[in-house]
Amino acid sequence: MTINQNELLSAFVDGELQGDEFEQALQIVTTNEQARTQLQRYQLVSDVLQGHTLGNQYVDLTSQISAALVDEPVFTQASTTNKKSQVIPFPKQFWKQATGLAVAASVGALAVMGVMTQPQNQLIPVTPVAAIDTPVVTVAQAGNRWTVGEPEVEHRLDTYLLDHNEYAGASGVFSYARVVSYDAGR
């Protein structure tokens, strides 16, 4: 083995080879047993100086592991690429459903905004169903309170309004922030 080869191995240990020299070093190491032993000693010195060894365990596991790997498959670039393509894509159906949901949410939001921008104290009559003879229930909003004849309905509407005020628009963000800080402070 020439001195030049050892210098190549020394630079290989340091990860300082590129291009042809890298190829050359790799070729030497994988085909020349003496070069492999030399590389191992250079690596050992480096490991000792950097504190990566313990006791007298100057081990060489390469032959044992190589023997154990004999029956293992040899990878190909295709097998590596195939692994990448194993990522499960979203089904096309998902995008259709997501689009439908987005449209429905937009319509819902517009409807809520429409209700919120109604003038105060405007009466919203609930039209009676013609086939059923039920009394007409009228609901009116005054400020943040609803006036309605039935307490159960009034309570439910109050709850809806509170929930809406909490989550809708910019004010919803602050309400949420208050909840978070309250929880955090407990």
Place this chain on the structure above:
Amino acid sequence: MSVDLELVQRVQAGDKKAFDVLILKYQQRIVHVITGFVHDPVEALDVAQEAFIKAYRAIPNFRGDSAFYTWLYRIAINTAKNHLTARARRPPAMDVDAMDATNFYDAPELKEFETPESSLMSDELEQAIHRAIQDLPEDTATAIQLREFDGMSYEEIAQAMDCPIGTVRSRIFRARDAIDKQIQEIMGEGEQQ
């Protein structure tokens, strides 16, 4: 591209021998790390071997998002922990970052498996290396020290020492060659034990 990534890509492309080089490069470190968990040196070698085999099997999934050693280190730690669990022994509660592993294993309780002979051997090797460095010409000693102790690249050493990169490479090689001559005798004794 780093040497490790280049080697990994070769393994991924079907070059099994490139994996031998990765084993050769990291086997001391991995055995060192595993020995911190599995205190029996013979068991540690088996676990290290298992860890490298697992790494080979998983290498098609390695994409280079982290350094190869960090990835390998994780596999080694998990293999060691699984080994301890299988043996109904409790793995250490604490976990250690790959970068801190060296300091971690300086802990006295993790060195308890060391025999007086192995400790003496280790000291002897270290002393021989340091003696060899002391006997080197100043510029050669400085180059190897900057490389091994400060982890500088050849380019950084060239800037620090105000010389061409080729000179740095040659100085580091001369230092390693001198150290190698000193340790060959000790290594021969160690292998016979």
